[in-house]
Amino acid sequence: MKALLARDLALALRAGGGFGLGLAFFLIVTVLVPLSVGPQSELLARIAPGLLWLGALLACLLSLDRLLALDWEDGTLDLLATSPLPLEAALSVKALAHWITTGLPLVLAAPVLGVLLNLPAPGFFWLVISLLLGTPALSVIGSFGAALTVGVKRGGLLMSLLVLPLYVPTLIFGAEVARRGAVGMETQTPLLMLAGITLGVIAIMPFASAAALRVNLR
Amino acid sequence: MKALLARDLALALRAGGGFGLGLAFFLIVTVLVPLSVGPQSELLARIAPGLLWLGALLACLLSLDRLLALDWEDGTLDLLATSPLPLEAALSVKALAHWITTGLPLVLAAPVLGVLLNLPAPGFFWLVISLLLGTPALSVIGSFGAALTVGVKRGGLLMSLLVLPLYVPTLIFGAEVARRGAVGMETQTPLLMLAGITLGVIAIMPFASAAALRVNLR
Amino acid sequence: MSLAVTDLCVARGGVPVLTGISFDLAAGQVLILRGPNGSGKTTLLRTLAGLQPPLSGQIEGAEDQIAYAAHSDGLKSMLSVDENLTFWAQVFGRKDIDAAIEAFRLGELRRRLAGTLSAGQKRRLGLARLLVTGRPIWMLDEPTVSLDVDAVAMFARAVRAHLAQGGAALIATHIDLGLDDAQVLDVGPFRASPEDLAGASDEAFL
Amino acid sequence: MSLAVTDLCVARGGVPVLTGISFDLAAGQVLILRGPNGSGKTTLLRTLAGLQPPLSGQIEGAEDQIAYAAHSDGLKSMLSVDENLTFWAQVFGRKDIDAAIEAFRLGELRRRLAGTLSAGQKRRLGLARLLVTGRPIWMLDEPTVSLDVDAVAMFARAVRAHLAQGGAALIATHIDLGLDDAQVLDVGPFRASPEDLAGASDEAFL
Amino acid sequence: MPDLGKYADAVLSSYAASLVLLSLLVAITLYQGRKARRALEAVERKGNDRG
Amino acid sequence: MSVTEPKTQPKRPSGFWSYANPVKFLALSERILPTLWWLSVICLAVGLIWGFFFTPDDFRQGSTVKIIYLHVPSALMAINAWFMMLVASLIWIVRRHHVSALAAKAAAPVGVVMTLIALVTGAIWGQPMWGTWWAWDPRLTSFLILFLFYLGYIALWEAIEDPDTAADLTSVLCLVGSVFAVLSRYAVNFWNQGLHQGASLSLDKEENVADVFYFPLLVAIAGFVLLFLALVLYRTGTEIRLRRTRALLAREARL
Numbered sequence A, B: 001m002k003a004l005l006a007r008d009l010a011l012a013l014r015a016g017g018g019f020g021l022g023l024a025f026f027l028i029v030t031v032l033v034p035l036s037v038g039p040q041s042e043l044l045a046r047i048a049p050g051l052l053w054l055g056a057l058l059a060c061l062l063s064l065d066r067l068l069a070l071d072w073e074d075g076t077l078d079l080l081a082t083s084p085l086p087l088e089a090a091l092s093v094k095a096l097a098h099w100i101t102t103g104l105p106l107v108l109a110a111p112v113l114g115v116l117l118n119l120p121a122p123g124f125f126w127l128v129i130s131l132l133l134g135t136p137a138l139s140v141i142g143s144f145g146a147a148l149t150v151g152v153k154r155g156g157l158l159m160s161l162l163v164l165p166l167y168v169p170t171l172i173f174g175a176e177v178a179r180r181g182a183v184g185m186e187t188q189t190p191l192l193m194l195a196g197i198t199l200g201v202i203a204i205m206p207f208a209s210a211a212a213l214r215v216n217l218r
Numbered sequence C, D: 001m002s003l004a005v006t007d008l009c010v011a012r013g014g015v016p017v018l019t020g021i022s023f024d025l026a027a028g029q030v031l032i033l034r035g036p037n038g039s040g041k042t043t044l045l046r047t048l049a050g051l052q053p054p055l056s057g058q059i060e061g062a063e064d065q066i067a068y069a070a071h072s073d074g075l076k077s078m079l080s081v082d083e084n085l086t087f088w089a090q091v092f093g094r095k096d097i098d099a100a101i102e103a104f105r106l107g108e109l110r111r112r113l114a115g116t117l118s119a120g121q122k123r124r125l126g127l128a129r130l131l132v133t134g135r136p137i138w139m140l141d142e143p144t145v146s147l148d149v150d151a152v153a154m155f156a157r158a159v160r161a162h163l164a165q166g167g168a169a170l171i172a173t174h175i176d177l178g179l180d181d182a183q184v185l186d187v188g189p190f191r192a193s194p195e196d197l198a199g200a201s202d203e204a205f206l
Numbered sequence E: 001m002p003d004l005g006k007y008a009d010a011v012l013s014s015y016a017a018s019l020v021l022l023s024l025l026v027a028i029t030l031y032q033g034r035k036a037r038r039a040l041e042a043v044e045r046k047g048n049d050r051g
Numbered sequence F: 001m002s003v004t005e006p007k008t009q010p011k012r013p014s015g016f017w018s019y020a021n022p023v024k025f026l027a028l029s030e031r032i033l034p035t036l037w038w039l040s041v042i043c044l045a046v047g048l049i050w051g052f053f054f055t056p057d058d059f060r061q062g063s064t065v066k067i068i069y070l071h072v073p074s075a076l077m078a079i080n081a082w083f084m085m086l087v088a089s090l091i092w093i094v095r096r097h098h099v100s101a102l103a104a105k106a107a108a109p110v111g112v113v114m115t116l117i118a119l120v121t122g123a124i125w126g127q128p129m130w131g132t133w134w135a136w137d138p139r140l141t142s143f144l145i146l147f148l149f150y151l152g153y154i155a156l157w158e159a160i161e162d163p164d165t166a167a168d169l170t171s172v173l174c175l176v177g178s179v180f181a182v183l184s185r186y187a188v189n190f191w192n193q194g195l196h197q198g199a200s201l202s203l204d205k206e207e208n209v210a211d212v213f214y215f216p217l218l219v220a221i222a223g224f225v226l227l228f229l230a231l232v233l234y235r236t237g238t239e240i241r242l243r244r245t246r247a248l249l250a251r252e253a254r255l
């Protein structure tokens, strides 16, 4: 398992590995928002927490198709499935690697991009907290989507379609925390819900993903 | 060339071909916007034209990686490059097929999604017009990005990174037309600029794309 | 360690391709699968490796004993030869890769990225992976594709060494591998007839 | 129609792999490229097919004359056998695919999606593509990989028919194809030494 | 025809839209069903001819 | 080794499960479909004509109440169709009856159309009542999300070549999706307070719509239920025939 994590991280850092691309995408979407909705700063401040969450979610989503597809194409998944490592563990490790290479950088970059969108001052703290709690759920749910669509050539977009509705609860509670935080309201309830979702998903989702992957390998 | 167009369209319609997925993505992004920025309809109406343009752009972007990558992986591009068809023509045809399967459905769906975001009534006409004029440019510019990154495994995100800045002028003028249209301002100048960009891009871009592709095939 | 297959029926795409396959494979033995293209060798190997369920029949002694090498090699083109091998060694709970490097003469290529190898060099690396798994039963699907004559001999040596250590091997191939004492199983006669649908997912609809 | 290669030097990954290659290939001739793994056969074929520029030397008569078949086949797994072939026929401005279907006995598989074929059946389809291009010079990189004995004979027949019609072929392979009158070019002796860097992209830094 | 008052547009268009959607669904369903039936019959007939 | 064991005949299921056999299912559906079609057409016609022509206007909503005869039945069926798919998926996962998987596949497009009708009639109703086509009311939003779940489910069926693989994967998706659909419902409720009507068919008479509207509505709901059943039964038959065609062709290819 440590070997798998190390390998996935190494691969992400190599040429074409996609480390930092999620980040770049996040950055660019954030930059394009003022270009498309116009530059009024009070408007931007109102939509900033929500759009930052949306941008992070999209960035996360887009890097998902690397999660399994590459290993599928070159036969690594077949070989992993015949190895002593249980698939559930392999998938959890892969989700973890995805979070480290995508979710974590997004969390760290979010405050900087918040400045670009005139995020009100108290919002920064809550934005980071909510992303830190929420992005692991995004990675884990995403690995389920990736496992479902791994047999489909260039399933990337199909995967988006399947995964996005599954992201809805996480997005709602996450954005709610950030939004309430930005205007100084109480954030405890959505924060607890967010944490609950993340924990539940981490505990249960790998089994569903492994089941889907086994079917696909068949 | 007709054969290539027919084949690309047939492939798009087959299982996993991705027809309609761009559309679905557009729909989903539009749905997620209110979930993240909150449900106030007056706020949504203000950001609607811009975000619809941004959504269409992202949907277009995401389906780009199918444009060449599949043909690259299975060796079709190598074989096409040694065929009598000039690469410039092949790339134009592929961009056209991409527009028909992605851009056109987006244009047709945009009014429906406008309802979801409370787009003001006069905005619908201008939104459709601007998308109709702008999306071909998105496909053609996208084919350049795809040609640049075709050698990189899972270059999807890298491609997004390269292409998004190139999309900026189209986005600015396109969203401007839609925004001005929505509030009843004059739209002629940005509309002309948008048309100019699209025409210029269609005339020149295929040569750049073909050059990039030739380098990648080497 | 021994593999016993009884009256196996395997399917691909919901259609049975081979039925009534039975054989035993004991330590030190090698069995060559032969049969024309599309006769079902790959399907049989995948079933034995546990990647797909059999339609009917028993497989005994396969669980956690099999190192499978498919048509594709499971190599990462962005990792070096060394890194690729080390990864698989760790997955199978082992450390030493030098023996494998040695056996397939990859010494000079250790630092090279797998993506820059030629077709035959890649294949050699894929075969070296078998040595680091430590699994007793090798299942190989056309292992010598794009290997030159020297490399085929290298491969035969590796198989013989594996057998000498009490391993076994099941190899699907169209060419002669130079393994003299090998038994041969021609899958041709076991081709499933359209009636052999017991358990196939299409059966319910016929 | 004839291909003339003079003093060619080819490189892969910025490193020259073969130098001083010269040969002529006239109508009706077949030239077999041999050489150990990693000696540069694939690189040479890609250069001749115009996919990468040579470091130095001349290639004459190759422009628009070559049908190239690489390690991978350029098949769409979601299109049927028929649709795949028809597409390539149209790209090369031709219509008739029946002869190709006939030559590689694909008749029964015509309606099947290419993705559901076995390794050997896929390869047969890939080779059938050569027949619909109508190009005179075939350049084949290990064409008989995963073909069974029958299919190799089928392939040899197709090559002979092509030669009889005034075509030519250049084939890189490790096994015996049963083409008796073939000339053989062993690329081993042409291996580039580290000094042969004239024109390589690294040269400027040495 | 009942008098629908100022909401005639809304009521009529919702009935029209629903009926159109429903009849489209039924039409497509029947079309696909017929097609599948024909295809199956053709295949079964061919199988019987053979023996 | 030549001990040939007698092939164990799979136990033929009897009773209810025997209809999981495609051939028996086809025979059964063939027998009851005509009745079902007629019943559904009659109920729909009676309910809708009664509702459209012979009910008074509501004192607050005017003639727009007439939309209720389309809106409520289709909304109910949209939810129930998903529920039926969930049950069918579970049966497939546990007992692996092909008919069950195909019934789930057949129900999905019917479910989408029902969802669409509910959305469209709701939107048209919203214009006079709330002054807007669309509002991000929790019930509306969760319906939109349900629509997306349907789309994803159908797209997954379409994308996968092998029918059994597709059945397995869509079943897993249906299970996981159901959990998340419920979660979304709660999330959306938390996120926004609604404009939408409460449940008006509850047994609690206080909240209930008046009887004049109630009875035609019940008939219309019965019509939608029957139509749903007829459509799903018929479509399942179509799917079975397609599967059988495929199986026969595959067998022929091997002859």
Ligand code: HEM
Pocket (backbone or CB within 6 Å): F068, F071, F072, F075, F076, F118, F119, F120, F121, F122, F123, F124, F125, F126, F127, F129, F130, F134, F139, F140, F143, F144, F196, F197, F198, F199, F200, F201
């Ligand atoms: C696009 C917009 C709308 C959607 C998606 C929608 C959705 C739904 C759903 C899902 C139900 C069934 C709930 C249940 O029975 O549990 C329902 C019932 C109902 N809707 Fe809507 N609705 C929409 C707009 C409207 C509007 C504008 C009105 C009228 C002002 C309205 C009036 C009703 C009524 C009276 C019921 C019956 C309540 C019940 O029986 O529970 N709806 N709607």
Ligand SMILES: Nc1ncnc2c1ncn2[C@@H]1O[C@H](COP(=O)(O)OP(=O)(O)OP(=O)(O)O)[C@@H](O)[C@H]1O
Pocket (backbone or CB within 6 Å): C012, C013, C014, C015, C017, C035, C036, C037, C038, C039, C040, C041, C042, C043, C044, D115, D116, D117, D118, D119, D120, D121, D146, F250
């Ligand atoms: N989806 C499918 N539907 C029907 N038949 C299929 C499907 N997929 C594969 N087949 C058939 O199953 C048979 C077995 O294929 P398999 O790959 O096991 O053959 P093989 O013996 O490995 O052949 P090769 O020597 O060419 O590798 C082939 O005839 C193939 O065409």
Ligand SMILES: Nc1ncnc2c1ncn2[C@@H]1O[C@H](COP(=O)(O)OP(=O)(O)OP(=O)(O)O)[C@@H](O)[C@H]1O
Pocket (backbone or CB within 6 Å): C115, C116, C117, C118, C119, C120, C121, C146, D012, D013, D014, D015, D017, D035, D036, D037, D038, D039, D040, D041, D042, D043, D044
């Ligand atoms: N990026 C690179 N850097 C350095 N060397 C490379 C690079 N890419 C390929 N090579 C080397 O170039 C040589 C030529 O490879 P090529 O694929 O042409 O060999 P080949 O004769 O086709 O071998 P095979 O019979 O195995 O297919 C090989 O030794 C290979 O390792």
Ligand SMILES: [Mg+2]
Pocket (backbone or CB within 6 Å): C041, C042, C043, C141, D118, D119, D120
């Ligand atoms: Mg095989």
Ligand SMILES: [Mg+2]
Pocket (backbone or CB within 6 Å): C118, C119, C120, D041, D042, D141
């Ligand atoms: Mg080679």
